[in-house]
Amino acid sequence: MSLFVMKFGGSSVGTTERMQRVARRIIDKKLQGHRVVVVVSAMGDTTDDLIDKSKELTDNPPAREMDMLLTTGEQISVALLAMTIHKLGHEARSFTGWQAGIVTESVHGKARISEITPTRLHAALDAGAIAxxxxxxxxxxxxxITTLGRGGSDTTAVALAAAIRADVCEIYTDVDGIYSTDPRVVANARKLDVISYDEMLELAHLGAAVLHPRAVEYAKHYNVHLVVRSSFNQNEGTLVREEAAMEQGVVVSGIAFDKNVARISIVGVADIPGVLAKIFGALADESIDVDIIVQSGISNGKADFSFTVSLADRARALGVIERVREEVPYDEATFEENLVKVSIVGAGMVSNPGVAAKMFDVISKTGVSIKMVSTSEIKCSCVIAAEPLNEVVRALHTAYGLDTADAAFVGGPQDRR
Amino acid sequence: MSLFVMKFGGSSVGTTERMQRVARRIIDKKLQGHRVVVVVSAMGDTTDDLIDKSKELTDNPPAREMDMLLTTGEQISVALLAMTIHKLGHEARSFTGWQAGIVTESVHGKARISEITPTRLHAALDAGAIAxxxxxxxxxxxxxITTLGRGGSDTTAVALAAAIRADVCEIYTDVDGIYSTDPRVVANARKLDVISYDEMLELAHLGAAVLHPRAVEYAKHYNVHLVVRSSFNQNEGTLVREEAAMEQGVVVSGIAFDKNVARISIVGVADIPGVLAKIFGALADESIDVDIIVQSGISNGKADFSFTVSLADRARALGVIERVREEVPYDEATFEENLVKVSIVGAGMVSNPGVAAKMFDVISKTGVSIKMVSTSEIKCSCVIAAEPLNEVVRALHTAYGLDTADAAFVGGPQDRR
Known part of the structure; x- marks a missing residue:
């Protein structure tokens, strides 16, 4: 008998039929003799509908009240799922976040979990019920009442799995697992059987939307045995764990890309001490996440910088740059959009020096010029023009030996909550 | 500066415009220098929509999960109302029932409040916010998580008013106050300026749907200064209080009627000891509320009974009667529908012996025969055929001097939650 956490996203419970299918899947696990804790997101469009309601009344709702509003979505899901399981003849008890003992820091909209006291979940399990x-x-x-922000339900599942020392935390989604790249772009993308936390973290940060980065961080920190699998079939899915056994000859595990990229360039920055700290400190003060930073060589006592931010932050970032101009004189600030960040990820890269060079070579052969480069021990990212993205990804996928003939992609939009 | 509790029903906050109007009304109270605690029901059809969702999944949901589901309706209301007030430039904090410190007995679907610890409400008020x-x-x-059952929001408001020692508890509804009878039946029904708790309790129990009986009981028990008034205008409403100052010459304050009546008759019951206890004990065990009970004279060692139940309980009541037949032999059990219970209510009745006789006389003059009679110190009820109900009510209204020329009825369905 093992202890399972099973997490289902909003689209998995979006209709009566899907809710019933999920209920049967949970009951199957119970009938196999396991103890089961389930985590569910809000059904289908519920969260968007609630947001729309608030927008009819105000364009600037207090974060506290948004949390009060949005948490009803998941509360509706758990109540209905418990009813459905009950209807099928099994005991189930639903719990809100606070009833499950999930304590967070005092921040609304994107709180971090600080502690979990799962007393009532244990009591439910001990009574033979599905929690x-x-x-x-x-x-x-x-x-x-607080919310955990985007990807929050993944985080709830992993944090609960750590708190109750679950044997496995299963993230059910509408794809078969983690793919070597987006199967909508590369038809013979390969489903990975296993991937390391670090690789998954890079893929998650780089735009592979199956699993939220924060959930992966939790899983890595607490060494949670994490499985990403489909709620539509019985396939094995992808195991995410500490040290992925390298498949023979596989250096690169996956290729990710992120279209949510704007590049800002500052030309002719006076080379005075602390320039970088002033610019990027001011951006951080505004909670603007900066991704890649490139500084070109200094000439005539002036330097050029460029850095990337998300498209949503572009206008605010330019405003910050304008405001610091008094302290940090520069000639000009410009921005560029219609870009994409393409990344190769693999724990084997660190010991294979030619991997990055190969990436530059493959990209250049598609006729695309590389605008920025960023590397870490397990990834290499290039910012390039958004077109022809698909051609670049396919070329990389083939070049790193990731193509397979038998991969099957189960379509549909991916869950994020 | 006074402390007010203001309660708004679901139809008062059913649309964006209505929500905004309610918010302005609350802010007006605050701007008059008062401290304000607001109680809100679920918006418009929210509760019915949630019930429909559960019915798609099961016809017999666990009561615990129904409470989990339905309480989201009010949580959505309070969050949106707090946002609306915030948008209008004032501080507001929303609270779920548990956050407001409302502790109930361990019953789902119709729990009674056992204790209120309004610490957080006081903190919000002390901080200058609307709670x-x-x-x-x-x-x-x-x-x-529990719910209080029908009329629960009225009860929340009155119980909170008692707990925080509010100066006034205002129940906002879509009528101007408590009327001498249903203005849809008697065009010149009179809005009452004042009514006693006991009279209100009788009227509430007898089908005047403006205020839930349990809320009136609480108000009487804790001597809460209760006002029923319209959320659509600034009229004074009706004050419900301990000793209503009798208006000159007014013996009967109001006329109520209830169409939700079925009469069950048991003919030829063996006159053995404890017969009544057995029959009505068995009905009580099934949670069937019995209203009027009439026993006709005993002849040949046998008695006839009749009693009334709500239409919804009629079939179950007959089932119970059938089951007790072994213990309590009888000749026959029958039922009758298409009945109505008409009642006159007034604190002055107890000292005016001719009041009931006048009622029988007025009804008989309309050609309707009286099937059952029940009296208390402040009311007299007759069960009669459902037609011609309106004629009977109008005749009684005139006979007891309740007609007025200037009454105005603000239409629309009445709130119950």
């Missing part, structure tokens, strides 16, 4: 927990939510020590 | 509490819900000592 069903609302994802994405928690409570502060003062009893305020 | 907005989800009606209809609470939490058991074990942290289970």
């Amino acid at each position: 069903i927990v609302a994802g994405f939510q928690g409570m502060t020590e003062d009893g305020e | 907005i509490v989800a009606g209809f819900q609470g939490m058991t000592e074990d942290g289970e």
